[in-house]
Amino acid sequence: MKAKKKLVRLLMVLMVSISIFSCSDGEDGATGPAGVDGIDGQNGQNGQDGQDGEDGQDGEPGSANVFYSNWIETELGSTINTQSASFDIEAPEIDSDILTEGIVLVFGRRVEINAGELESFTYQLPVSFFGARQQVYRATILTDSEIGSTAKIRIRVNSMDDTNVDDGNYIARYRYVIVPGGELIGSSSSSKSSNVNYSKMSYEEIKAQFNIPE
Template identity: 35%
Template structure:
């Protein structure tokens, strides 16, 4: 009998122990604690050694004077007769670098020069009316500029006024602000060049007089 009681006591004690050791539900999380003070900043590390300086590059070649690709001739003597008895006449001057692109998209300027009359060095852009004659030029084919003289009143031309001619070829895509790539010059650029005097053109494009 005593033994049975001992067995029951041990069994009950074991059940109580198991019940007491069972983990209960987790309680709510407590509030976050106050953040501690920031510690002092660490000392700066030593600066690294400077890198070696590269060797200077070679100087580039000097650029061309004036606006890129502008073409100009020397003064070309006139081959007109000294006394033209007809009401009009024409001569051709060679311009090897006059291309279709320049004819279509660029600017061609032709100047006439008189070395004896008036001031002794009169230079005018064509077309130009002098007395009863109109002096002009045409672009009829690649590589050639046609110079013409036409009487304005139906009389004979007589003695031509200009003794020498010079041309300036400005390819399309060139402007006073620099090269802007391929394409035609704007209408405003054509007008600007046409309004310039000979002295302004040679100064603008750095052309020897």
């Protein structure tokens, strides 16, 4: 009986072994579809870019076309035995456009010693002096017919009390400033109808307005 059981077990082991070794490999399956590409990784940081600075504010209008002369010494004498006298300053920058559209300002300066200190006083012409000195100083631009090839500014001093002028050097130096049409700075208008009245401004105000050096 035992011999019979051993024989059965032996046969079963043999059958299993034959079954394992007799099985053939199956055919390879079809290639599956390509997978979706992965997301690229982020580049490493090499330092962050700085933020752009804010735009600066626009500057105020400039005065590139405004002309100013040097200080010009007077040619009026210290002893004038008449009631008026004059001399001319050549101003070639004044043309027909300036005469019709622009503005010409003329300033006179006197210098005196006061308590040992040198002081200067600058006036826009015309200017009058009263008291012991009865004088008026004016500046006139010669008309088109008088200009010729070079424009001129005529400086004239007059006595106001029917006496001789005597001292014409009270104002010792002169300067003129030319403001072309369209360069009326400090106003919303670019024409001579501007509400800025330069003829009423002091020399210090004009100097600051147009960045004129001393």
